[in-house]
Amino acid sequence: MTAQRQERNQMRLRIALIGLLSLGLIAAASSPGVQAATTERVVADRNTGLAIDGFDPVAYFTDREPRQGQAQFEASASGVVWRFCNDDNRKFFLARPDIYGPQFGGYDPVAVARGVPLAGNARVWLISGQRLYLFDREENRDAFAASPERYLHDARERWPGLLATLSE
Known part of the structure; x- marks a missing residue:
């Protein structure tokens, strides 16, 4: 050659x-793909850093529906930015993020029960036992609603191991 x-x-x-x-x-x-970061301890939008797509976590409890938070009512907690509809909701959340924040960091508890950290959707939700849960899809929410203790038992067992694999 x-x-x-x-x-x-x-x-x-x-x-x-x-x-x-x-x-x-x-x-x-x-x-x-999912715009939520799925390697974080709390699900947040990769571009904005907002938890639960900027929805007010307290509004799920007070208004019984997801409501978009406002930029003037923001707070930082657990490494992400949370938005609220008003200052009172912001204060309630900061006083008790363990109650008002989505359980399992916003990951779908049905997936967590299977050992998979799958980001929940802020529009597919359920309050069960005075706690907020976000789900990837309606089928998971419906299955969870039918037997929450079954899923919670497995999810609580697997969550510490999954949490250890998620970056801070």
Whole structure:
């Protein structure tokens, strides 16, 4: 093989590698996926740092529905930013985040019971035993509602191990 052909083949190889790397980066950047960070102890939006998509965690209890929080009523707790509808809700949450915050850091308790940290959806929720739970999908919420103690037993057993794998 001539030196000129060897150089041409090396150039083609470099171009192919650059193309493959570019495709990989484009695919990684544009892949549809959950916008919530699933390697954190509390589920938060990767872009904004907001917990539960900016919904007010106290409103689930007081208004019995998810309500979008406002930027002027924010608080930082557990490494994420929480938004509230008003200052009273903010104060209630800061006094008792263990009560008002979603259980299992906002991860779906049905998935946690299986040993999988799957981010819950702020619009698929349930209050059970005076605690807020977020679910990935309605089927998981319905299964949990039918037998909360069954799922909670397994989820509570597995949560410490899962928590250890999630970054702070």
